[in-house]
Amino acid sequence: MQCLTLIRPQRATLQILPCTVSQLLSVSEVNDAFVIGDCEVNQVSVVGVIRRFVPFLSNIQYSVDDMTGPPIDVKQWVNTEDSSVMSTFAPGTYVKVSGSLRNLKGQRSLLANDIRCVEDLNEITSHMLEVVQSHMQLFGNAFGKAADMNMNTTAASMSTTVQGYNMRSDGHSEGIFQNGLSTILDQVLSVIRRCSPHDVGISFQDLRKHLGYLNIADIRESLDFLVNEGHVFSTIDEHHFKSTDYETS
Incomplete structure (x- = not known):
């Protein structure tokens, strides 16, 4: 066969x-x-x-x-x-x-x-x-x-997104948006703005979940800068945040 x-x-x-x-x-x-x-x-x-x-x-x-x-x-x-x-x-x-x-x-x-x-x-x-x-x-x-x-x-x-980047002669992008903030700062602020309608804003833990591709140190440094510059303020404690321009946005 x-x-x-x-x-x-x-x-x-x-x-x-x-x-x-x-x-x-x-x-x-x-x-x-x-x-x-x-x-x-x-x-x-x-x-x-x-x-x-x-x-x-x-x-x-x-x-x-x-x-x-x-x-x-x-x-x-x-x-x-x-x-x-x-x-x-x-x-x-x-x-x-x-x-x-x-x-x-x-x-x-x-x-x-x-x-x-x-x-x-x-x-x-x-x-x-x-x-x-x-x-x-x-x-x-x-x-x-x-x-x-x-x-x-x-x-x-x-x-x-890339309209806010200035290309240097070496091909690297500086990552500065029209509002004067860097890439990471703008991303952190954008997430906080989206969550500002909530009564207590957004917690640091939830912010980390939204920005999982960033390390914790970058997020903390960004928060410190945004708070010091008046873009963000803490609500019920130092771990919850809202955007200062939420009501006028």
């Missing part, structure tokens, strides 16, 4: 797929491989802002946020033979990251092959258009119409 051998068709492997952080966090995982449709995702690229970084002896870990979802962790290995050529990027810097998606104990992250500064803010919009185009090629016009609306909203949101 002749045996028949079933041969499964191999998935196509994408080269470098432009993505948003939200897509990377929600992409399907099949047999230890990340898959979009019938294609296996190997290398991806994202564009976002550095929220924080932690240097280690063998690697540097960044938190990159593109405003489509929670920030994603990015690890870049350090060349120990020539560590002098390794550049680090400060919080508030817009970067483009190319690398491979990883899943460690349910936590997704990027292993970066390359990280570079975004020197022209038009590149953010360009990246979003590339995301739409590449996924339209994978899923057709049905995806494209829905994605186009979503990406337009995201691009508009990011463009509004």
Whole structure:
């Protein structure tokens, strides 16, 4: 009796797929491989802002946020033979990251092959258009119409955010908004304003939950500054806060 051998068709492997952080966090995982449709995702690229970084002896870990979802962790290995050529990027810097998606104990992250500064803010919009185009090629016009609306909203949101950044000659963004506040200060104040309608305002613990991508020290320093400058005041105790311009906003 002749045996028949079933041969499964191999998935196509994408080269470098432009993505948003939200897509990377929600992409399907099949047999230890990340898959979009019938294609296996190997290398991806994202564009976002550095929220924080932690240097280690063998690697540097960044938190990159593109405003489509929670920030994603990015690890870049350090060349120990020539560590002098390794550049680090400060919080508030817009970067483009190319690398491979990883899943460690349910936590997704990027292993970066390359990280570079975004020197022209038009590149953010360009990246979003590339995301739409590449996924339209994978899923057709049905995806494209829905994605186009979503990406337009995201691009508009990011463009509004970066209007407050001054790009220096080295490509780094200073992160100063029109109200004179830095990126982190503006984010802390925005959350407090949204919660100011509550009788007691917002507690420090709830503020931490809203700003989970920031470390505690940055939040405390921001609160001290905002209180001293008259933007924020404490309510029932020193751990609850409201915005001073809530009633007039």
